[in-house]
Amino acid sequence: MIVARPGPARRGGPARAALSHPSGKLPGVSKPLVLLDAASLYFRAFYALPESMTAPDGTPVNAVRGFVDTLTRVITERGAGRLVACLDADWRPGFRVAALPSYKAHRVAAGAADGEEDVPDTLTPQVPIILEVLGAVGIATAEAAGYEADDVIGTLAARERTDPVEVVTGDRDLFQVVRDEPTPVRVLYVGRGWAKAELLGPAELAAKYALPVAGAGAAYAGMAVLRGDPSDGLPGVAGIGEKTAAKLIGEFGSLDAVLAAVHDGKDRKLTTRARTALLNAQDYLAAAPTVVNVATDAPLTVDGAD
Structure with missing residues (x-):
């Protein structure tokens, strides 16, 4: 079990009691497993x-300051109840590049x-x-x-069966992990800053993009394939922007259903x-889903966990 110790608390206070409990949370209280998309947060x-903003020795610390403020x-x-910072072991995984060579190519x-x-x-x-x-x-x-960190988050979220999960990120790609069952997974999107943060579950995601509530996460991933994302080197489908992509997924329910209708004619x-x-x-x-869909079975290595 991953038990993160978020820091010091007042002696005898509830945070200290939670950290001393074997489960990492207070008995009878369901506190979320919070997953930080670390690279997304410190880049932003x-x-x-x-x-x-520099340290006394001149080392720049603006990213450190902003990351610590968010933390x-x-x-x-x-x-x-538990807190895990998820990292990129590979910022541009080979399996994604093999599927779509343009993936993040402009950022090499x-x-x-x-x-x-x-x-x-x-x-x-x-x-460091x-x-x-x-x-x-x-x-x-x-x-x-x-x-990538997205895959680490997708895997940890998919595995969790005890507590609700909150994913803190500035990356819309992770909207696809939201769910209600078997344990709720929500995304706290801070791409526009903490003051404008949005907490999204399936209902909120569906309302935001006119997607079906059932399977909203997968529907968002399908929409993202159609729409593309120039910042990641995904061209999308020429002539289909976000609104049209959302409309197609909303009408047909999934990317697979859209493609079936294309071939049916x-x-x-x-x-x-x-x-x-x-x-x-x-x-x-045919290639883009391999790039867009986050893994839910990545071989995790966890450091600093009890």
């Missing part, structure tokens, strides 16, 4: 705060023979500091060789224009 912190808000406001550092990510020079030295902070306050970290809900666009994108549509 880096770009949100000025690089003029503090999570600890004080989300009532986590120029001249990098080993495919390293193009990371700002002033962010690179801050990542962030990991030290996590270790110092007793927060577990998890990763999986050959997989008889469903009048599918316009000639949409059918033509989808037929022209068959190779992409």
